[in-house]
Amino acid sequence: MSKNPETIVGLDIGTTKICTVVGEMRDNGVSVIGCGLQPSRGIKKGVIINMDSTVESIKKAVEEAEKTVGFNIKTVVTGIAGSHIKGFNSNGVIPIKDKEVKKGDIRRAMDAAKSVVIPMDREVIHILPQEFVVDDQDGIKDPLGLSGGRLEARVHIVTGSVTSAQNIIRCTNRTGLNVQDIVLQPLASGESVLSEDEKELGVMLIDIGGGTTDIAIFSKGSIRYTAVLPLGGDHITSDIAIGMRSPLSAAEDIKRQYGCALASMVENKETIEVPTIGENRPRPIACKMLCQIIQPRMEETLTLIQKELLKSGFRDFLSAGVVITGGTALLKGIGELAEQVLHMPVRIGYPQGISGLTNGMNNPIYATGVGLVLFGSRAKTNGFNGSGGENGLSKLRQKMVKWFEEVL
Numbered sequence: 001m002s003k004n005p006e007t008i009v010g011l012d013i014g015t016t017k018i019c020t021v022v023g024e025m026r027d028n029g030v031s032v033i034g035c036g037l038q039p040s041r042g043i044k045k046g047v048i049i050n051m052d053s054t055v056e057s058i059k060k061a062v063e064e065a066e067k068t069v070g071f072n073i074k075t076v077v078t079g080i081a082g083s084h085i086k087g088f089n090s091n092g093v094i095p096i097k098d099k100e101v102k103k104g105d106i107r108r109a110m111d112a113a114k115s116v117v118i119p120m121d122r123e124v125i126h127i128l129p130q131e132f133v134v135d136d137q138d139g140i141k142d143p144l145g146l147s148g149g150r151l152e153a154r155v156h157i158v159t160g161s162v163t164s165a166q167n168i169i170r171c172t173n174r175t176g177l178n179v180q181d182i183v184l185q186p187l188a189s190g191e192s193v194l195s196e197d198e199k200e201l202g203v204m205l206i207d208i209g210g211g212t213t214d215i216a217i218f219s220k221g222s223i224r225y226t227a228v229l230p231l232g233g234d235h236i237t238s239d240i241a242i243g244m245r246s247p248l249s250a251a252e253d254i255k256r257q258y259g260c261a262l263a264s265m266v267e268n269k270e271t272i273e274v275p276t277i278g279e280n281r282p283r284p285i286a287c288k289m290l291c292q293i294i295q296p297r298m299e300e301t302l303t304l305i306q307k308e309l310l311k312s313g314f315r316d317f318l319s320a321g322v323v324i325t326g327g328t329a330l331l332k333g334i335g336e337l338a339e340q341v342l343h344m345p346v347r348i349g350y351p352q353g354i355s356g357l358t359n360g361m362n363n364p365i366y367a368t369g370v371g372l373v374l375f376g377s378r379a380k381t382n383g384f385n386g387s388g389g390e391n392g393l394s395k396l397r398q399k400m401v402k403w404f405e406e407v408l
Helices: 051-069 103-113 162-174 185-193 196-201 233-244 248-258 287-312 334-342 364-382 393-407
Strands: 007-013 017-026 029-039 075-080 086-095 122-134 137-140 150-161 178-184 203-208 213-219 222-229 271-274 283-286 322-325 346-348
Touching: 007 051, 007 162, 007 185, 007 364, 017 051, 017 364, 029 051, 029 364, 051 162, 075 162, 075 185, 075 364, 086 103, 086 222, 103 122, 103 150, 122 162, 122 178, 122 222, 150 162, 150 222, 162 178, 178 185, 178 364, 185 203, 185 213, 185 222, 185 322, 185 364, 196 203, 196 213, 203 287, 213 287, 222 287, 233 248, 233 287, 248 271, 248 287, 271 287, 283 287, 287 334, 322 334, 322 364, 334 346
Parallel strands: 007 075, 075 178, 203 322, 322 346
Antiparallel strands: 007 017, 017 029, 086 150, 122 137, 122 150, 203 213, 213 222, 271 283
């Protein structure tokens, strides 16, 4: 098997699953040609806690994808998430030298905007341009060539733990793969499930994974706010296991098959057979009881999301409402409950803007993997990070590659 040079591979390293998506660059865009999906081991709340288990999970997911495409995968674009992720807005102002904005002026304004003090244990992941201001005219996406005396760059800076980023690169390299780039997972998910109109009008993306809930707010075509909550689908599974005295594996199956986030949507007489710890035979449990366990946890998560939304200051600027994606987005009734708590329209986000998706992949669990492919393809086409910004982890990746070369 030989590697196809026109492919982009997205590697989504999640708390509950490792997803590998292979895309092929074509004249009319990118098309998915294969994928691999395996349970995740060694990761908690988006952070690697067991290197060997994580490496083995990545290997299996990549090998499964290689079987579907018929060639070896060598380079991947991977995502990063976890409660260590922090985002904030910054701005930089400079005088325009020749009264006309040139590339050097834009570069100096960006440098001024990113000249903030970052703790030694943190690394800049993304510097994402929001808009430029020339004199008093704001909302400018590309100021090149405009006349003025003062240029301001407004950016969103995303930082993460240095050790978490290092561990992602180490695990991936130990499987024989090269990390081409590292992308913030909610940013990648937004690439695959949000339309340009939604980003322009204002939308909040909620990516509910197994261990964390990632939030990204877009307005006027740019990202404005990011946050990560240490709650996810695994917490619902744990609540079910405790409430029904059931093994965790059985609780996960029950959640997927019969779970509902809104108890009012379930008939009172419906029952299910639930395996219980210490008993030989499963016992009947009312579906209503199952939903009464799930709903409070989802309400708690959505209430915390509402607090983050109020904290962002963009509550009144989300004309396109809310898009929920990630594995937990498949939970029945989650959209209806979210509308009740957040008081705005909600839809479930499925991957879009890419061809070749099979029926099995037309699923929110593939949102990040597909988004990583789209990010990688845009970077390859345009020669810069798919967000239009800078990726601070490129330098970190180069350091890691050099370190591995010295060790090996």
